Amino acid sequence: MNASLSTRELQALDSAHFIHPFTDTKALAAKGARIISKAEGIWITDREGHRILDGMSGLWCVNVGYGRTELADAAHRQMAELPYYNSFFQTTTEPSILLAAKLAELSPGFSRVFFSGSGSEGNDTVLRLVRHYWSVMGQPKRSTIISRWNAYHGSTVAGASLGGMKYMHEQGGLPIPGIAHIDQPYWVEHGHGMDREAFGKLAASWLEDKILELGPENVGAFIGEPVQGAGGVIIPPASYWTEIERICRKYDILIVADEVICGFGRLGSWWGSQRMGFKPDLMTFAKGVTSGYFPLGGVMVGDRVGEAIVEKGGEFEHGYTYSGHPVACAVALANLDIIEREGLVQRVAEVTGPRLRKGFAALADHPLVAEPEALGFVAGLVLAKEKGGPADGPGFVPFAPELGVGMVCRQHCFDNGLVMRAVGDRMIVAPPLCMTEDEVDELLRRIRYCLDRTYEDVR
Ligand code: PLP
Numbered sequence: 334m335n336a337s338l339s340t341r342e343l344q345a346l347d348s349a350h351f352i353h354p355f356t357d358t359k360a361l362a363a364k365g366a367r368i369i370s371k372a373e374g375i376w377i378t379d380r381e382g383h384r385i386l387d388g389m390s391g392l393w394c395v396n397v398g399y400g401r402t403e404l405a406d407a408a409h410r411q412m413a414e415l416p417y418y419n420s421f422f423q424t425t426t427e428p429s430i431l432l433a434a435k436l437a438e439l440s441p442g443f444s445r446v447f448f449s450g451s452g453s454e455g456n457d458t459v460l461r462l463v464r465h466y467w468s469v470m471g472q473p474k475r476s477t478i479i480s481r482w483n484a485y486h487g488s489t490v491a492g493a494s495l496g497g498m499k500y501m502h503e504q505g506g507l508p509i510p511g512i513a514h515i516d517q518p519y520w521v522e523h524g525h526g527m528d529r530e531a532f533g534k535l536a537a538s539w540l541e542d543k544i545l546e547l548g549p550e551n552v553g554a555f556i557g558e559p560v561q562g563a564g565g566v567i568i569p570p571a572s573y574w575t576e577i578e579r580i581c582r583k584y585d586i587l588i589v590a591d592e593v594i595c596g597f598g599r600l601g602s603w604w605g606s607q608r609m610g611f612k613p614d615l616m617t618f619a620k621g622v623t624s625g626y627f628p629l630g631g632v633m634v635g636d637r638v639g640e641a642i643v644e645k646g647g648e649f650e651h652g653y654t655y656s657g658h659p660v661a662c663a664v665a666l667a668n669l670d671i672i673e674r675e676g677l678v679q680r681v682a683e684v685t686g687p688r689l690r691k692g693f694a695a696l697a698d699h700p701l702v703a704e705p706e707a708l709g710f711v712a713g714l715v716l717a718k719e720k721g722g723p724a725d726g727p728g729f730v731p732f733a734p735e736l737g738v739g740m741v742c743r744q745h746c747f748d749n750g751l752v753m754r755a756v757g758d759r760m761i762v763a764p765p766l767c768m769t770e771d772e773v774d775e776l777l778r779r780i781r782y783c784l785d786r787t788y789e790d791v792r
Pocket of ligand 1: 454563
């Protein structure tokens with residue numbers, strides 16, 4: 334911390350020089366960015382000394398919580414010994430070997446991994462791997478990847494193209510060719526009046542429609558987040574993924590699970606696809622692999638693809654300077670050790686996750702809340718103008734989008750020591766997996782308090 338500069342002075346430097354991601358930098362300059370200066374456990378502290386409960390684990394990544402000195406120690410040791418070496422020219426490093434083996438041990442059916450520096454890069458690798466695989470298999474025409482609207486797969490050109498955020502596509506001249514989208518399995522938007530499981534099957538059938546429209550011989554893979562995160566914590570009906578798997582197998586199309594959020598315990602299983610009951614061929618990961626303490630991402634390569642490209646593919650013309658970065662891998666190993674030693678995955682599955690789920694269900698009695706739901710350690714609810722409404726509607730009356738009620742609620746959270754994210758009028762959380770039961774209760778208390786404040790503003 335630079336004590337010689339005031340917060341205002343730092344904010345002025347920030348506005349003058351720092352273009353923030355996904356931010357209107359000019360609008361931010363008017364009020365000044367909040368400067369977070371330290372953190373411990375589930376709490377972050379800003380430069381003015383406000384303590385804030387981090388209901389979003391940073392950006393869905395700080396799974397083991399803040400202040401883990403053993404991760405700092407692992408980074409320090411590795412930096413002192415070997416801060417960097419690459420894995421391109423028939424060289425490698427010990428931490429990257431050990432992490433690859435550890436990830437394979439945690440992922441039955443995935444003996445190999447390709448490392449990247451982030452989730453977006455991981456999804457660029459997915460695109461390259463899928464096309465390389467089909468080319469090796471003598472079916473190079475199978476180059477199209479099907480994804481979903483409102484999916485988030487990152488911000489690089491391939492990641493944003495695979496994603497289904499229309500506002501990103503509009504600004505970037507995207508998607509690139511060879512990517513097609515279908516609607517998301519969001520019951521609130523598309524499932525009005527339908528039984529949820531029947532809706533799950535209907536939403537999966539849109540994939541079959543798209544495959545037939547494109548011609549199965551042109552389709553290489555389907556990609557999806559087991560539970561959509563940035564799109565607003567969209568938890569699909571249980572029938573959805575099993576049906577998607579059936580359809581992909583029928584047409585011999587690879588399944589890619591984007592596990593960047595759902596991996597490493599977020600849903601109460603090591604991988605989100607395990608919790609949702611399907612077996613992908615490739616899995617993108619990042620975030621929770623190091624709990625955000627150091628940038629690292631990659632792709633778990635299932636044996637069908639791994640054996641083909643290793644045995645028959647020759648040189649894979651793809652890689653990043655930081656693929657298998659030794660410091661990142663050392664931090665990841667220490668982080669996975671904490672997750673295992675403290676039984677965080679099991680705790681989310683059996684203790685804290687069910688408590689969060691029960692607490693979210695109880696928020697249904699709040700006059701503003703519709704559709705509260707949670708799975709593992711992700712949860713969401715809709716801020717609704719009224720409950721009920723027509724029988725063929727979502728069961729509530731939404732606010733006019735221009736009122737920005739989600740943003741009003743988010744501001745109350747910010748002002749009252751809670752980070753909760755707004756996606757339109759959907760409020761979402763993804764707290765650190767290390768939370769105790771008392772901390773889950775504290776999170777729920779704060780959420781209710783902020784909902785009350787929002788209700789006072791909008792009723
Ligand atoms: N995929 C998913 C599902 C994500 O949620 C994200 C980031 O939030 C990404 C990919 C991109 O990861 P990164 O920001 O590390 O590039």
